[in-house]
Amino acid sequence: MFGYGVDKKVIYIVLGLLVLFSLMSMTQAEWLSILLTLPAVIVAITFHEYAHAMAADKLGDTTPRSQGRLTLNPLAHLDPFGFILLMFAHIGWGKPVQVNPNNFVNSNKSSSFCEAIVSLAGPLMNFFIAIIACIAYVLIDHFASIAFMQSFIGEILILFLYMLIIINIGLGVFNLIPLPPLDGEKIFRHLLPYKVQDWLDRNYQTLYWVFIILWIFGFLGYIVSPVINVVTSGIFWVVEHIIGLFL
Secondary structure (H helix, E strand, O other), X not given: OOOOOOOHHHHHHHHXXXXXXXXXXXXXXXXXXXXXXXXXXXXXHHHHHHHHHHHHHHOOOOHHHHOOOOOOOHHHOOOHHHHHHHHHHOOOOOOOOOOOHHHHHXXXXXXXXXXXXXXXXXXXXXXXXXXXXXXXXXXXXXXXXXXXHHOHHHHHHHHHHHHHHHHHHHHHHHHOOOOOOOHHHHXXXXXXXXXXXXXXXXXXXXXXXXXXXXXXXXXXXXXXHHHHHHHHHHHHHHHHHHHHOOO
């Protein structure tokens, strides 16, 4: 994801030191939260990238399949930088799935439309997982006994499901930001006039660095966090009311 002269080794060393410092200052409860966040992050990234690969494959591009990305093996999809960020900041990314737009010629849709569909598949998968986890969370909250809810297993299960919801919504919302190299840029550019798309192509590197600057200085957090909270509250509200109809 990070290119244009940015040395990944330097980034990983700095990031590693920051993570080490953060881990050393954590309480026991925070350690437990991190341990439960780990599988949620793996699920979110793996299914996100698999959805990209599957969509591309269905539309005629076998590039992800040939590169071993049409799999639910997490090792094929995890990006160290994006993985750690998703663990600690709840916004991040996986290893980008590469596609060849020329292979979409067999589809009856334009290559631009196919790229948009492939890009949209990842965030949609995250929202789908969040909804499934939310349904499980609400059902357990309604039907589980008080003894189970107060037990160690019950508390761990509820916390894991909540992390699964938050992480997937965070990954889905973050990737819908319409700036390169995120999915949102490829999704929304399809809706724009050709001249605007041409301008975006010519200024891709500039917009890329706009994203980096906004992210480094925390401005993206101010934008994304409220959206994540609204989407999370909305999903819980809908799920609780639908389940309430059958109780």
